[in-house]
Amino acid sequence: xxxxxxxxxxxxxFLEDFMSVQSASELLNYDLTxxxxxxxGDGDYSDECLDMIEEIEQLDLEKHPFVIFGSGxxxxxxxxxxxxxxxxLIEEQGGTVVGDPLKIEFxxxxxxxxxxxxxxxxx
Ligand SMILES: Cc1cc2nc3c(=O)[nH]c(=O)nc-3n(C[C@H](O)[C@H](O)[C@H](O)COP(=O)(O)O)c2cc1C
Numbered sequence: 001x002x003x004x005x006x007x008x009x010x011x012x013x014f015l016e017d018f019m020s021v022q023s024a025s026e027l028l029n030y031d032l033t034x035x036x037x038x039x040x041g042d043g044d045y046s047d048e049c050l051d052m053i054e055e056i057e058q059l060d061l062e063k064h065p066f067v068i069f070g071s072g073x074x075x076x077x078x079x080x081x082x083x084x085x086x087x088x089l090i091e092e093q094g095g096t097v098v099g100d101p102l103k104i105e106f107x108x109x110x111x112x113x114x115x116x117x118x119x120x121x122x123x
Contacts, residue, residue: 001108002034002069005120019048024055027064032098032123034067035086043081053089061095067123069102079103098123 003013040046072080080103
């Protein structure tokens, strides 16, 4: 939904599975890098993105701008906690997080489209 919204505003969008990115330094190849993920455990990253997170921990993000979004479940005490951890990590590594992370309850539904449009237009 975010990609479609950006394309509608004539931005070029390159979509890649976070786990397929060969090297974390590739995240810096774009004008603006969006990272989306769900939250697991107790406000934690999911296992499949841990390798990439470890790479980011070794990287100078050179003030690069990032946007963070993801899904969670408000019945957990750390709603979308992985996004808060990711925001801290990006800032510690010298990157910038643009706006507040977009937190969506469960899989995005058509009813979430208005929030997503607002989120993109603010960026
Ligand atoms: C074992 C387990 C732990 C989870 N932990 C959290 C959590 O700490 N915070 C949160 O916001 N969501 C948590 N979730 C919810 C998932 O993030 C949510 O299922 C996911 O965003 C995808 O939504 P979906 O279930 O509609 O596909 C957890 C889900 C499971 C199964």
